[in-house]
Amino acid sequence: MRQLSILGSTGSIGQSALAVVARYPHRFNVRILAAANNVTLLARQIEMFAPDMVAVINREKARELKSLIPDTSSVDVLWGEKGYLVAASHDMVDTVLLAMVGAAGLMPALAAIDAQKKVALANKETLVMAGEIVMARAAEKQVTVYPVDSEHSAIFQCLEGNRQRDLRKIFLTASGGPFRLIPRERFSSLTPKDALSHPTWDMGAKISIDSATLMNKALEIIEAVHLFKLMPDQVEVVVHPQSIVHSMVGFSDGTVMAQMGLPDMKAAISYALSWPERLDLGLDFPDFPDLAGLFFEAPDREKFPSIDFAFKALEAGGTLPGVMNAANEVAVDGFLNHAIGFLDIFHIIETTMSAHKVIPSPGVADIVAADGWARERAGAMVETI
Ligand SMILES: NC(=O)C1=CN([C@@H]2O[C@H](COP(=O)(O)OP(=O)(O)OC[C@H]3O[C@@H](n4cnc5c(N)ncnc54)[C@H](OP(=O)(O)O)[C@@H]3O)[C@@H](O)[C@H]2O)C=CC1
Ligand SMILES: CC(=O)[C@@H](O)[C@H](O)COP(=O)(O)O
Numbered sequence: 001m002r003q004l005s006i007l008g009s010t011g012s013i014g015q016s017a018l019a020v021v022a023r024y025p026h027r028f029n030v031r032i033l034a035a036a037n038n039v040t041l042l043a044r045q046i047e048m049f050a051p052d053m054v055a056v057i058n059r060e061k062a063r064e065l066k067s068l069i070p071d072t073s074s075v076d077v078l079w080g081e082k083g084y085l086v087a088a089s090h091d092m093v094d095t096v097l098l099a100m101v102g103a104a105g106l107m108p109a110l111a112a113i114d115a116q117k118k119v120a121l122a123n124k125e126t127l128v129m130a131g132e133i134v135m136a137r138a139a140e141k142q143v144t145v146y147p148v149d150s151e152h153s154a155i156f157q158c159l160e161g162n163r164q165r166d167l168r169k170i171f172l173t174a175s176g177g178p179f180r181l182i183p184r185e186r187f188s189s190l191t192p193k194d195a196l197s198h199p200t201w202d203m204g205a206k207i208s209i210d211s212a213t214l215m216n217k218a219l220e221i222i223e224a225v226h227l228f229k230l231m232p233d234q235v236e237v238v239v240h241p242q243s244i245v246h247s248m249v250g251f252s253d254g255t256v257m258a259q260m261g262l263p264d265m266k267a268a269i270s271y272a273l274s275w276p277e278r279l280d281l282g283l284d285f286p287d288f289p290d291l292a293g294l295f296f297e298a299p300d301r302e303k304f305p306s307i308d309f310a311f312k313a314l315e316a317g318g319t320l321p322g323v324m325n326a327a328n329e330v331a332v333d334g335f336l337n338h339a340i341g342f343l344d345i346f347h348i349i350e351t352t353m354s355a356h357k358v359i360p361s362p363g364v365a366d367i368v369a370a371d372g373w374a375r376e377r378a379g380a381m382v383e384t385i
């Protein structure tokens with residue numbers, strides 16, 4: 001029986017994970033849940049899954065949560081960064097699903113690795129900020145990081161039974177987002193509502209905007225380089241609007257292996273939690289004759305400069321990928337709050353990256369400081385636009 005901690009339980013990944021868990025109550029025991037602000041949903045999750053401990057963003061939310069659960073409840077309510085660190089590393093759990101959004105995921109991820117938990121990683125921002133440190137720490141602690149991100153789960157699955165040294169390149173598929181067919185001239189008038197309607201996946205707000213700008217693919221390029229120990233030129237982004245092929249691996253003999261399935265994150269989540277077993281999730285296969293073709297095209301890198309940002313960040317290394325990530329988080333927030341336009345997102349990321357003095361081979365403290373610097377710099381741009 002897996003003893004689970006789920007950080008980000010109220011989010012899109014967290015809720016899908018709990019749907020998997022609810023199907024398999026004799027395999028998974030939910031011991032800890034962590035959320036940020038959505039205490040109403042967290043209270044329902046407490047009622048349903050009876051965890052021993054929960055963590056929320058601050059003391060006020062902890063108080064609010066306590067007012068929503070019965071006085072007789074024995075659940076321990078923690079809060080703040082310390083609460084998340086405990087949630088990620090407590091002795092009562094053996095497996096941690098890291099499904100918080102954004103840079104806040106980094107320290108809990110390191111805490112889970114240090115505590116030698118089985119780590120199912122959805123939070124890609126962690127690897128963008130500190131991929132070298134995180135993967136080195138995982139190797140040192142003999143911790144396997146099971147990817148949850150659909151593309152990386154696909155690559156992980158295609159690599160199974162193959163030798164890493166036979167891998168020549170990976171083809172990272174991208175849906176192209178909701179604006180694939182919209183001319184760039186119309187980008188300045190696009191609204192958060194337009195950007196939130198992803199063509200194939202149902203996801204949280206931040207990653208949905210990242211898909212619309214292709215910053216999601218930028219983050220995923222860096223995530224893949226660290227997870228699979230690749231050189232940047234071994235990663236090729238291929239636009240595949242149907243989101244049936246979740247990514248592909250090309251081997252030295254010219255063979256390409258692809259992993260396919262309907263776009264539903266429950267498959268990747270459950271594989272990360274139950275590897276090497278595959279659970280029956282009641283999911284259908286794609287109806288191949290009905291698909292009217294799967295197609296692939298090169299991304300338009302002029303319309304979407306994000307992929308170039310990723311390769312630039314990888315080339316410079318050090319603190320630049322984390323700065324790219326932080327500038328993106330601030331810009332996405334500004335866009336969602338109607339403070340800036342869609343095109344400003346690219347401008348803010350590019351300008352913040354160009355202004356950054358890269359620290360090579362940074363430690364965690366340098367990365368956190370660079371993240372703070374980038375947030376201030378990007379935040380000032382949001383204010384003045
Ligand atoms: N959704 C998807 O299909 C996929 C997501 N991912 C990645 O998984 C992660 C989660 O994505 P998704 O589920 O879509 O996001 P959501 O926005 O749906 O959920 C985010 C979760 O994180 C919590 N949270 C937000 N901010 C903080 C914070 N500062 N500290 C602690 N917890 C916080 C939220 O709490 P609350 O709601 O209570 O405020 C919520 O539980 C992201 O890194 C994303 O890139 C990767 C592949 C696919
Ligand atoms: C489900 C998942 O893994 C997302 O990261 C998805 O890939 C987003 O779709 P895009 O390909 O549009 O970025």
Ligand SMILES: [Mn+2]
Nearest residue numbers: 149150151220
């Ligand atoms: Mn993905």
